[in-house]
Amino acid sequence: MLSYLSRLFQRKPAVVLPAGPPPWATELADQIANQTEVAQKLLRAQARIALQIDELQSRLDAGLQDLRKTAAPAAVETTDWTHLLDALDRLDDVVQSAHASGAAEFGLGLQHIADRLHAQLRQDGLERRAALGRTPDARLVRVVATDARDDVPAGTVTRVVRAAVTRGAVVVREGEVVVSTAQTQGGSGA
Amino acid sequence: MSLFGIDLGTTNSVIARMEGGTPRALAIDGSAIVPSVVLYGEGGVIVGREARNLALLHPERTLVSVKRSMGRAASLALPGRTVRPEEVSAEILKKLKDGAELATGETVRDVVVTAPAYFDDAQRRATLEAAQLAGLRVLRLLNEPTAAAMVYEQAGAVSDEPHLVLVYDLGGGTFDVSVLEMFGDVREVKATAGDTHLGGDDFDHLLVGRLRDELLRREGADVRGDPVAEARLLRLAEESKIALSAAIAVPVKAEFLTAKGGKAVHLDFVLRRAEFEDLIRPHIARTMDMALQAVTAAGLQAADIQRVCLVGGSTRIPLVRQMLGETFAADVHEEIDADLAVSLGAAVQAAVMQGETVERILVDIAAHDLGVHVRSDGPWEPNDFAPIIHRNTVLPTRREREFYTVHDGQPAVDVLVFQGNAPTCAGNRRVGQFEFKLKPAPSGSAVQCAFEYDLDGLVRVSVAQIGTKQQKTVALRLADATEAQVQAPAVPAGAVQRKAEALRERLSGPARERLDILLAQFVGAEGEQRVQAEEALLDYFVDHEA
Numbered sequence: 001m002l003s004y005l006s007r008l009f010q011r012k013p014a015v016v017l018p019a020g021p022p023p024w025a026t027e028l029a030d031q032i033a034n035q036t037e038v039a040q041k042l043l044r045a046q047a048r049i050a051l052q053i054d055e056l057q058s059r060l061d062a063g064l065q066d067l068r069k070t071a072a073p074a075a076v077e078t079t080d081w082t083h084l085l086d087a088l089d090r091l092d093d094v095v096q097s098a099h100a101s102g103a104a105e106f107g108l109g110l111q112h113i114a115d116r117l118h119a120q121l122r123q124d125g126l127e128r129r130a131a132l133g134r135t136p137d138a139r140l141v142r143v144v145a146t147d148a149r150d151d152v153p154a155g156t157v158t159r160v161v162r163a164a165v166t167r168g169a170v171v172v173r174e175g176e177v178v179v180s181t182a183q184t185q186g187g188s189g190a
Numbered sequence: 191m192s193l194f195g196i197d198l199g200t201t202n203s204v205i206a207r208m209e210g211g212t213p214r215a216l217a218i219d220g221s222a223i224v225p226s227v228v229l230y231g232e233g234g235v236i237v238g239r240e241a242r243n244l245a246l247l248h249p250e251r252t253l254v255s256v257k258r259s260m261g262r263a264a265s266l267a268l269p270g271r272t273v274r275p276e277e278v279s280a281e282i283l284k285k286l287k288d289g290a291e292l293a294t295g296e297t298v299r300d301v302v303v304t305a306p307a308y309f310d311d312a313q314r315r316a317t318l319e320a321a322q323l324a325g326l327r328v329l330r331l332l333n334e335p336t337a338a339a340m341v342y343e344q345a346g347a348v349s350d351e352p353h354l355v356l357v358y359d360l361g362g363g364t365f366d367v368s369v370l371e372m373f374g375d376v377r378e379v380k381a382t383a384g385d386t387h388l389g390g391d392d393f394d395h396l397l398v399g400r401l402r403d404e405l406l407r408r409e410g411a412d413v414r415g416d417p418v419a420e421a422r423l424l425r426l427a428e429e430s431k432i433a434l435s436a437a438i439a440v441p442v443k444a445e446f447l448t449a450k451g452g453k454a455v456h457l458d459f460v461l462r463r464a465e466f467e468d469l470i471r472p473h474i475a476r477t478m479d480m481a482l483q484a485v486t487a488a489g490l491q492a493a494d495i496q497r498v499c500l501v502g503g504s505t506r507i508p509l510v511r512q513m514l515g516e517t518f519a520a521d522v523h524e525e526i527d528a529d530l531a532v533s534l535g536a537a538v539q540a541a542v543m544q545g546e547t548v549e550r551i552l553v554d555i556a557a558h559d560l561g562v563h564v565r566s567d568g569p570w571e572p573n574d575f576a577p578i579i580h581r582n583t584v585l586p587t588r589r590e591r592e593f594y595t596v597h598d599g600q601p602a603v604d605v606l607v608f609q610g611n612a613p614t615c616a617g618n619r620r621v622g623q624f625e626f627k628l629k630p631a632p633s634g635s636a637v638q639c640a641f642e643y644d645l646d647g648l649v650r651v652s653v654a655q656i657g658t659k660q661q662k663t664v665a666l667r668l669a670d671a672t673e674a675q676v677q678a679p680a681v682p683a684g685a686v687q688r689k690a691e692a693l694r695e696r697l698s699g700p701a702r703e704r705l706d707i708l709l710a711q712f713v714g715a716e717g718e719q720r721v722q723a724e725e726a727l728l729d730y731f732v733d734h735e736a
Contacts, residue, residue: 040729043728043729043732044725044728044729044732046732047728047729047731047732048728051685051686051689052685054685054688054689055684055685059645059646090445090446093446094446097446097454136243136244136247138236138239138240138241138243138244139219139239139240141243142242142243143243143244143245143246143247144246144417144418144421144424144425145246145417145418145420145421146246146247146417147417155247159418161418161421161422162425170220171220174243176421176425178417178418179247181247
C-alpha cells in the first residue's frame with residue numbers, strides 16, 4: 001500500500017546536483033564580478049572628481065576673495081612697513097646727532113626728508129608716536145632702559161629707541177623707549 | 191553660557207572658548223597672548239602687556255613668573271606690603287576674565303584651568319584658590335599636556351587606537367615633557383620631566399652674546415653698559431631667531447648702534463642658522479635627555495613613542511624638530527599653534543563637559559616628508575633622504591636647508607626631489623628632478639635648497655649656490671605624481687574630511703557612527719592603508735549621496 005502511494009506522490013523531486021557549475025555560468029559570474037568592480041571604480045572616480053570640483057570651487061572662491069582684497073583700496077593692510085619704520089627710527093637718531101654735534105643745516109635737511117616719509121605714512125593711515133619728554137604710555141611703548149639723570153623729571157621718556165606705530169586705535173607696532181629715573185636710583189639698563 | 195579654557199602660564203597666559211564647534215583663543219588688548227606679569231603700581235594693579243612694558247621702570251613693584259611660587263608658603267615682597275602667589279595669579283585670571291567678557295559680551299564664570307602635570311596637591315589647591323579669588327568656578331583642573339593632546343586629537347593628529355604620545359613643551363622660560371597613554375577617552379600622564387628655567391629667552395640671550403661678540407670683533411666696540419644698544423641687540427636677536435626658523439641665513443643690520451671714538455658704529459653681517467643652532471644645541475640636547483628620562487620613568491623605550499606633539503613657541507626652531515626626529519622614530523605633529531595649544535585644549539575639555547559637539551579642526555598639512563636625495567656623511571649610502579618640509583607641517587610653508595658639494599670644482603648637482611615617509615629614497619617616490627649648474631668652488635661649498643609648498647599642491651624648489659649669483663627655481667605639481675600612485679585624481683585629505691563632516695551633519699544613528707569610524711580610520715591611516723581608507727570613505731559617500 002505504502003509503496004503504491006509512493007509511486008503516485010513525491011514530496012520533493014530528487015535533485016541530482018552537477019559536479020560543478022556549467023562553464024557559461026562561471027564565465028558570466030566572472031564578468032559580473034569584473035563589471036561590478038569597474039562600476040565601483042567608476043563611482044569612486046566620480047566621487048573623487050566631485051570632491052576635486054568642491055575643492056577647486058572653494059579655492060576659486062578664496063582666490064576671488066583675495067583678488068577683491070588686492071583690488072580694494074584697503075590693500076595697504078598687506079604692506080610690510082617694517083623696514084621703512086626701522087629706517088625712520090635711525091633717521092631720527094641721525095637728526096638728533098646732527099643737531100647735537102652742531103651740524104644744524106645737515107640735521108634740518110634730514111629732518112625734512114623724515115617729514116616727507118612721515119607724511120606718506122600718514123596718508124596710508126599709519127601714525128608714528130614718539131612721545132619724547134612725556135610719561136611713557138604702556139599701551140604703546142615698552143621701557144627697555146632707564147637713564148639716571150636729574151635734568152628732567154623722573155619717569156619721562158628721554159630717548160625713543162623705536163617709535164610706536166598706530167593705525168586708528170590699533171597698535172601696529174609697539175615702541176621702545178628709555179625713561180629717566182632720579183640719579184640717586186641709578187640706571188638699571190636693559 | 192559659554193565655558194572657557196584658561197592656560198595660566200609662567201610667562202604668558204591665554205583664554206579660549208568654543209566658537210562654531212572649534213576652539214578659538216580670544217584677543218585681549220589686541221593679542222591672544224597675555225604676559226603673566228603683574229605690576230602693583232601706586233595707582234592700582236596693572237596686568238599683562240602694560241605691566242610687562244613698565245617692568246623695567248618699576249622692578250621692585252613688578253612680579254613675573256609667579257607660577258613658580260604657587261603652593262609655597264612664602265609671600266612675595268613689594269614696597270610696603272606682601273602678596274601671596276595665589277593673589278598674584280588671581281590678578282592674571284581676573285585680567286583674562288575681564289578681557290574675555292569684553293571680547294564676547296558674555297559673563298565668564300565656569301572655566302577649565304590648566305596646570306603642569308608635575309604640580310603637587312598644594313600647587314593645585316593654590317591654583318584653585320587663585321581662580322576662586324578671581325571670581326571663577328573651576329570645573330576641572332586639567333593637566334597641560336593632556337589639554338595639548340586633546341586639541342591635537344581634534345586636528346586628527348591622534349588616533350582612536352591605544353597609543354603613546356610625547357608632549358614636548360618648550361616655551362619662553364620653561365620646558366616640560368610628558369608621556370601620555372591615550373585610549374578612547376582615557377588620557378593618562380605616565381611620566382613627566384622638565385626644567386622650569388629653560389626656554390626661548392635663554393636662546394635670545396645666547397644670540398645677544400653672539401651679536402655682541404661680532405660687534406667687538408668687527409668694530410672693536412663693546413656695547414656692555416650701553417643699555418640702549420643692548421636693548422636693540424635683544425630685539426634684533428629675537429627677530430633673527432624667528433626668521434631663522436624658515437631661512438638658513440638672515441641679514442643682521444643695526445645702523446648707529448653705538449659710538450666709538452666719536453664715530454658711529456653699525457652692525458651689518460649675515461647670521462647663519464647653523465651658527466645659531468651651534469649656540470643652542472647643548473640646551474636642545476638637554477631637553478632630549480629629559481624627554482628620554484620621562485620615557486624611561488614611564489617604563490618605556492624611545493621606540494615605543496608613536497607620536498610627538500609640539501607645544502610652546504620655541505618648538506618652531508627647526509633644530510628641535512630635527513633632534514626629536516633623531517631621538518624618537520615617531521610622527522612629529524605641529525598642526526596646532528604652539529603658543530595656544532594648551533588653552534585651546536582646555537576649551538575643548540570645557541565643551542566636552544558641557545556636552546557640546548566638538549568639530550574636527552581642519553588644517554591643511556603636508557601629508558608626507560618632502561626632500562632631496564643626498565650623499566650621507568658616513569659610509570656610502572646611495573639612498574639617503576634629507577627632508578626639507580616634514581610631514582604634518584601646516585601649509586602653505588617655506589623651508590630652507592643647506593647642503594654642501596662633494597668634489598672640488600664640482601660642475602653641477604642633481605636635485606632629485608622625493609616625497610614619502612621612509613628614511614631612504616628607495617622607500618619614497620621621486621616627484622621631480624633637475625640639474626643645477628655650479629660655479630667652480632672647493633668641496634664643501636654651501637648650496638641652499640628652499641621648498642615653498644602652497645595649498646594647491648605646488649612646490650617651488652629653489653636652489654642657490656651661496657656666494658654666487660647661481661640660482662634656479664623649478665615648480666613641481668605634487669598632485670600629478672600622486673595620480674600615478676592611486677590611479678585616480680588626487681584629492682586633498684582636507685577635502686575628504688570636509689566632505690565627510692558635511693555628510694555627517696545629515697546623518698544620524700548607525701549610519702553616522704559608521705561614518706565616524708571610517709573617518710577616524712582615514713585620518714589615522716598612512717600609506718597604502720590611507721588609500722584603502724579613502725576608498726572606503728568614497729564608497730560611503732556614493733552610497734549615501736542619494
